[in-house]
Amino acid sequence: xxxxxxxxxxxxxxxxxxxxxxxxxxxxxxxxxxxxxxxxxxxxxxxxxxxxxxxxxxxxxxxxxxxxxxxxxxxxxxxxxxxxxxxxxxxxxxxxxxxxxxxxxxxxxxxxxxxxxxxxxxxxxxxxxxxxxxxxxxxxxxxxxxxxxxxxxxxxxxxxxxxxxxxxxxxxxxxxxxxxxxxxxxxxx
Numbered sequence: 119x120x121x122x123x124x125x126x127x128x129x130x131x132x133x134x135x136x137x138x139x140x141x142x143x144x145x146x147x148x149x150x151x152x153x154x155x156x157x158x159x160x161x162x163x164x165x166x167x168x169x170x171x172x173x174x175x176x177x178x179x180x181x182x183x184x185x186x187x188x189x190x191x192x193x194x195x196x197x198x199x200x201x202x203x204x205x206x207x208x209x210x211x212x213x214x215x216x217x218x219x220x221x222x223x224x225x226x227x228x229x230x231x232x233x234x235x236x237x238x239x240x241x242x243x244x245x246x247x248x249x250x251x252x253x254x255x256x257x258x259x260x261x262x263x264x265x266x267x268x269x270x271x272x273x274x275x276x277x278x279x280x281x282x283x284x285x286x287x288x289x290x291x292x293x294x295x296x297x298x299x300x301x302x303x304x305x306x307x
């Protein structure tokens with residue numbers, strides 16, 4: 119009987135953890151429709167062929183105020199989609215952290231940058247990225263991309279999720295840890 123209760127308790131804990139992760143995904147997923155709308159409208163109505171087809175040259179031609187607004191909309195939508203891995207890293211850390219959520223979010227952002235900087239350095243050491251910044255011919259097309267201006271492995275949103283989960287785990291485990299007096303001035307409450 120006790121084995122059955124322990125098994126149910128473990129299954130419950132796994133279910134609760136997966137439910138928390140699912141809730142953490144809700145925030146970044148919820149911004150996608152707005153970003154998609156901005157991107158879609160901006161890209162559609164700044165496209166010269168669309169403008170010509172609908173005879174909207176006077177209203178939407180390049181250099182008009184409306185074209186500027188639509189170009190900004192397009193670029194904002196692109197920025198959200200281009201930075202989804204970072205957004206997921208921060209959102210997962212936010213959703214999974216039990217206390218001091220702001221610290222977890224900042225830590226996940228920094229960890230995301232550090233991860234990609236470390237990967238780039240290792241790619242340079244291994245000869246996958248050449249000293250002039252070009253990618254070696256030995257590397258498969260699409261394996262290396264630019265993330266926040268850093269040439270690194272293309273991991274997409276998965277990389278952000280892994281960083282967010284790792285940071286949240288470490289944060290929940292160590293956020294109460296007292297630091298030595300020499301460095302504790304950084305973290306006064």
